[in-house]
Amino acid sequence: MALARIKVWIAETLTFTDLNTEFNNVLDNALSLISPLTADLNFNGNDLNNLSTGTAAAPGLNFNGDTDSGLYVSAANSVGVTAGGASVVLTSTSGMALQNNQPVVPAAVSGVPAQHGLFRDNVVKAWAAIAVTPALREEFNVASVADGGAGVVTVTWDRDFVNSDYAVAGTALANDEYLSAPAASQAAGSAQIRIQNFNGILADQPFVVMAIGDQ
Amino acid sequence: MPIVWVKADGSLEIQRIALTYLERERLPGEPTDVAVMRLALRLQSKVPAWVGLTPQLVTEANLPPDRTQRHKWRLQGGRVQVDLTVPDPPAPKKAKKDAIDAAVTLADLKAVLKVII
Numbered sequence: 454m455a456l457a458r459i460k461v462w463i464a465e466t467l468t469f470t471d472l473n474t475e476f477n478n479v480l481d482n483a484l485s486l487i488s489p490l491t492a493d494l495n496f497n498g499n500d501l502n503n504l505s506t507g508t509a510a511a512p513g514l515n516f517n518g519d520t521d522s523g524l525y526v527s528a529a530n531s532v533g534v535t536a537g538g539a540s541v542v543l544t545s546t547s548g549m550a551l552q553n554n555q556p557v558v559p560a561a562v563s564g565v566p567a568q569h570g571l572f573r574d575n576v577v578k579a580w581a582a583i584a585v586t587p588a589l590r591e592e593f594n595v596a597s598v599a600d601g602g603a604g605v606v607t608v609t610w611d612r613d614f615v616n617s618d619y620a621v622a623g624t625a626l627a628n629d630e631y632l633s634a635p636a637a638s639q640a641a642g643s644a645q646i647r648i649q650n651f652n653g654i655l656a657d658q659p660f661v662v663m664a665i666g667d668q
Numbered sequence: 669m670p671i672v673w674v675k676a677d678g679s680l681e682i683q684r685i686a687l688t689y690l691e692r693e694r695l696p697g698e699p700t701d702v703a704v705m706r707l708a709l710r711l712q713s714k715v716p717a718w719v720g721l722t723p724q725l726v727t728e729a730n731l732p733p734d735r736t737q738r739h740k741w742r743l744q745g746g747r748v749q750v751d752l753t754v755p756d757p758p759a760p761k762k763a764k765k766d767a768i769d770a771a772v773t774l775a776d777l778k779a780v781l782k783v784i785i
Contacts, residue, residue, distance in 0.1 A: 642714025
């Protein structure tokens with residue numbers, strides 16, 4: 454209830470009943486003096502303490518018109534950022550962990566790259582460990598592999614590159630074999646890998662490969 | 669489940685869909701062979717050499733277990749078989765070895781070696 458004057462006083466006798474009514478009104482509705490605010494609140498360098506810990510669905514610190522986005526405490530010494538009621542980031546003494554399969558999407562580099570900087574330009578976009586069959590042993594962002602003959606494997610990417618101008622590197626897991634760079638068959642959505650020995654002979658070998666470029 | 673792409677010269681590319689990709693993209697209740705074929709067609713445009721080809725499913729059991737004659741694999745009657753009529757590719761160094769063998773004099777041999785290095 455908003456705090457409002459109970460009685461407009463005039464020249465009259467002050468009764469204890471009227472006094473009690475006025476004071477009770479102030480005491481009972483003290484919160485309405487500051488909440489909701491009608492102007493900016495200046496803490497003047499003081500802390501705001503003892504907020505509700507909240508939850509991911511209803512964070513203790515949320516914002517106008519968006520009560521399921523903000524900050525909350527998931528456990529002691531663990532602060533979370535939530536958006537749309539779902540936890541996005543948890544920070545704790547163990548570090549920062551992204552939640553619910555959310556990726557880090559770094560910005561594109563501009564100017565001289567910052568020291569040790571992570572940019573979308575320098576992130577490995579795909580990698581795979583491929584057995585002789587050829588079959589995938591481990592992979593990221595690989596949709597399929599295709600056996601094109603001895604030592605010839607076509608890797609198709611799950612998420613394509615913007616064009617064929619990306620870097621592919623890898624190595625064959627054998628002493629006398631090496632992985633040659635994909636040649637004319639490199640496309641936005643696939644790359645043909647050739648494994649050959651130092652005599653130039655294509656040969657089946659397990660290998661690992663990774664790709665870096667713009668997507 | 670392998671997918672066979674038959675190229676114009678009859679040679680084959682044998683594609684296998686990544687398991688994580690298959691399981692993520694599989695429609696509810698979709699049989700594996702149907703899902704694999706659907707995804708193969710989706711991925712076809714990513715590989716320029718496959719554009720215009722028709723993928724065919726085979727089972728792992730219908731692939732030769734031995735890869736030593738991989739270049740002779742051909743799709744015959746729904747199975748991948750070794751076609752012994754397919755010639756072997758030329759040995760990569762046969763021409764150089766023949767040139768060395770044909771050298772009669774030291775000068776001949778030097779000439780061959782200069783080409784090789």
